[in-house]
Amino acid sequence: xxxxxxxxxxxxxxxxxxxxxxxxxxxxxxxxxxxxxxxxxxxxxxxxxxxxxxxxxxxxxxxxxxxxxxxxxxxxxxxxxxxxxxxxxxxxxxxxxxxxxxxxxxxxxxxxxxxxxxxxxxxxxxxxxxxxxxxxxxxxxxxxxxxxxxxxxxxxxxxxxxxxxxxxxxxxxxxxxxxxxxxxxxxxxxxxxxxxxxxxxxxxxxxxxxxxxxxxxxxxxxxxxxxxxxxxxxxxxxxxxxxxxxxxxxxxxxxxxxxxxxxxxxxxxxxxxxxxxxxxxxxxxxxxxxxxxxxxxxxxxxxxxxxxxxxxxxxxxxxxxxxxxxxxxxxxxxxxxxxxxxxxxxxxxxxxxxxxxxxxxxxxxxxxxxxxxxxxx
Numbered sequence: 001x002x003x004x005x006x007x008x009x010x011x012x013x014x015x016x017x018x019x020x021x022x023x024x025x026x027x028x029x030x031x032x033x034x035x036x037x038x039x040x041x042x043x044x045x046x047x048x049x050x051x052x053x054x055x056x057x058x059x060x061x062x063x064x065x066x067x068x069x070x071x072x073x074x075x076x077x078x079x080x081x082x083x084x085x086x087x088x089x090x091x092x093x094x095x096x097x098x099x100x101x102x103x104x105x106x107x108x109x110x111x112x113x114x115x116x117x118x119x120x121x122x123x124x125x126x127x128x129x130x131x132x133x134x135x136x137x138x139x140x141x142x143x144x145x146x147x148x149x150x151x152x153x154x155x156x157x158x159x160x161x162x163x164x165x166x167x168x169x170x171x172x173x174x175x176x177x178x179x180x181x182x183x184x185x186x187x188x189x190x191x192x193x194x195x196x197x198x199x200x201x202x203x204x205x206x207x208x209x210x211x212x213x214x215x216x217x218x219x220x221x222x223x224x225x226x227x228x229x230x231x232x233x234x235x236x237x238x239x240x241x242x243x244x245x246x247x248x249x250x251x252x253x254x255x256x257x258x259x260x261x262x263x264x265x266x267x268x269x270x271x272x273x274x275x276x277x278x279x280x281x282x283x284x285x286x287x288x289x290x291x292x293x294x295x296x297x298x299x300x301x302x303x304x305x306x307x308x309x310x311x312x313x314x315x316x317x318x319x320x321x322x323x324x325x326x327x328x329x330x331x332x333x334x335x336x337x338x339x340x341x342x343x344x345x346x347x348x349x350x351x352x353x354x355x356x357x358x359x360x361x362x363x364x365x366x367x368x369x370x371x372x373x374x375x376x377x
Contacts, residue, residue: 014364015145016345017134020065023057025346030139035081038152042075042101046165047143048336048361049352050173051199053130055286057349064133070143070362071105071130072173074165078147089158090317100163102172104155104316105129120155121310127151129172144345146364155313160324166336167327168320169361174200175319178257180311181280182208183318185255189213192252194244195235196269197260197283198226200335200358203233205257207330208322210234216249220265223356233330241265244272259283266291270303278304285309336361 013032016025035041047070055061056069077099080087087095095101107127108120115123130142140149150156159168178201182188193209195202198221206217211234218237219230227238239247241264254277256269261283269279270293284307298305323332337357340348342364352360 013140013146014342015068015134015140015142016342016362017066018057018063018069022059023346023349025057025144025349027343027345030145032147033137033140033149035079035149036137037081039081040077040087040150040154040156041079041081042148042150043078044143044145044148044364045074045076045100046169046339046361046363047074048072048169048359049348050130050170052285054349054353058353060286063131066134067130067132068134068140068142068145069130070145071128072169072171072359073129073143073148074100074102074159074168074172075148076100089156090313091157093158095156095158100159100168101156102159102168102316102320103129103150103157104176104313105173105310107151107154109153118312120312123153126153144342144362146342155316157317157320159320163324163327164333165361165363166334167323167332169336170200170204170359171319171323172316175204175323176311176316177201177282177308178204178208178259179315179318179322181205181257181259181282181308182212183315184280184306185278187213188255190215191254192216192218192249192274193255193257194218194220194253194269194272196220196241196256196258196262196265198223198230199259201259201282202226202257203229203335203358204332205259206230206233206235207326209255209257211322211326211329214255216252218244218247218249218253220244220268221260226358229358242268244268253277256280257282261285261288263289263291270297270305273301273303275301276303277301278306280306280308282308335359339363341365 053069108123109125112124132138132141193214195205217235219235220239253272256279259282335358339361
């Protein structure tokens with residue numbers, strides 16, 4: 001029996017549970033909870049596997065186990081804990097049974113010191129989807145399941161009609177995190193931006209800064225396949241790591257967005273930032289080594305180095321609106337390489353790690369229709 005999880009033979013809900021053994025998931029039947037006051041129950045429609053999920057299942061990132069991974073989730077509202085009360089999303093839209101939604105990665109309490117400082121993503125009493133230990137009522141809190149129980153304090157956005165899962169799933173992590181990384185830069189019109197790392201976050205960052213008027217968008221990645229995608233997402237120049245040393249824009253870098261987590265990329269970003277430039281670090285979420293920094297360079301160039309981890313609710317709303325407005329301008333639909341069924345979740349992880357696909361997704365049921373750019377397992 002799985003540690004901490006009460007099993008049932010009669011429950012209609014399944015979950016692919018990670019118990020701490022590298023590369024292994026166990027498909028279990030678990031009770032389908034009735035939502036309490038302030039809670040929502042959703043049926044999971046799809047979940048894409050984020051880089052942090054891969055770090056966890058490979059043993060590079062520690063989590064409390066057993067756990068249900070997955071936090072880039074789209075769900076359909078199945079039940080309200082307070083059915084007689086009005087439920088609104090972040091944009092003020094009324095929520096109803098059957099609506100497709102995405103939600104913030106952290107449900108925040110609104111009352112702790114972090115929340116009072118405007119950092120709800122660091123709530124000291126928060127529930128973090130796809131990261132919680134699966135015990136008691138917190139079993140179904142990840143996307144690798146038939147259902148997910150949303151805690152009170154969860155920020156929700158209703159999805160626009162017709163937005164495909166391939167586009168919508170990453171909104172709850174990758175897209176919203178990019179929105180949080182871009183926002184502090186202010187106006188980007190006419191500026192030069194470099195994006196280090198061209199996975200889903202990096203490609204989204206290229207598209208987002210391009211739509212905000214950046215004159216030059218320099219995309220940097222060691223993978224030829226990933227570099228080949230970048231121009232379709234707004235990049236005006238594509239380089240290998242180290243390529244800024246000889247690029248004619250090397251000393252005009254107003255903003256660097258680092259999403260790869262590579263210490264060498266962090267060093268390259270700092271080395272080439274212009275006076276008043278910003279270096280926004282997003283990708284360093286697992287141990288990868290330290291970076292030497294010359295403080296005189298930071299001082300004399302008036303540089304700002306900022307860490308971005310997760311996001312505030314407003315960034316989730318911005319992410320969904322961005323994807324809705326730009327889904328035809330950029331090929332977001334092509335970024336989920338393949339879908340797997342829930343009972344093949346371990347194979348989905350293996351494929352994501354082996355192929356270095358931008359995203360691999362898991363659906364509780366086999367999709368009836370395969371959209372262009374995605375393949376069913």
